[in-house]
Amino acid sequence: MWLVANYEEKFRAALGAMQKSEMKKALANKKKQVNQIERRIDELGRLFKKVYEDYANQRLSESRYEMLSGDYEVEQAEMKEKLSVLTDEIEQQEEQADSIDKFIVKVKKYMEMTELTPAILNDLVKAVYVHKPEKVNGKRVVGIDISYDFVGILPKSLFEEMKNEPME
Numbered sequence: 001m002w003l004v005a006n007y008e009e010k011f012r013a014a015l016g017a018m019q020k021s022e023m024k025k026a027l028a029n030k031k032k033q034v035n036q037i038e039r040r041i042d043e044l045g046r047l048f049k050k051v052y053e054d055y056a057n058q059r060l061s062e063s064r065y066e067m068l069s070g071d072y073e074v075e076q077a078e079m080k081e082k083l084s085v086l087t088d089e090i091e092q093q094e095e096q097a098d099s100i101d102k103f104i105v106k107v108k109k110y111m112e113m114t115e116l117t118p119a120i121l122n123d124l125v126k127a128v129y130v131h132k133p134e135k136v137n138g139k140r141v142v143g144i145d146i147s148y149d150f151v152g153i154l155p156k157s158l159f160e161e162m163k164n165e166p167m168e
Contacts, residue, residue, distance in 0.1 A: 008104055040079055047072055131144065
């Protein structure tokens with residue numbers, strides 16, 4: 001917490017750069033998928049109309065019409081469901097764009113704490129992952145990863161870099 005509060009800009013820049021590049025790629029990919037799905041839904045609508053016209057003009061048998069229209073309806077429903085899921089994911093990612101600022105605000109809120117209470121822990125930490133014990137130099141060592149609210153697991157290298165640099 002001390003490092004985050006005292007090296008706020010470096011923390012924001014380092015974590016922000018990492019998250020922004022990953023987020024931009026993921027968002028671009030999802031938006032591309034949304035465009036493809038929307039085009040396919042439109043295409044399925046046109047195909048369904050064409051099949052209906054062919055059936056109405058007796059260029060298509062009833063059994064063939066039922067098969068094709070059923071397939072198109074099923075695919076269109078699947079595409080709409082995928083579109084809904086992707087749209088929700090895009091909205092969530094865009095809302096997380098300001099997660100670094102929210103995390104820093106939380107850290108500053110607890111800078112003067114003298115005791116780590118369950119309430120503070122629940123507010124700051126999303127999950128704690130305890131790894132399998134290992135022997136290192138004859139000692140039993142257990143690795144722990146802490147996933148913080150809004151930012152997830154912070155890379156150890158980020159804190160090592162900040163500790164080695166002079167304060168601003």
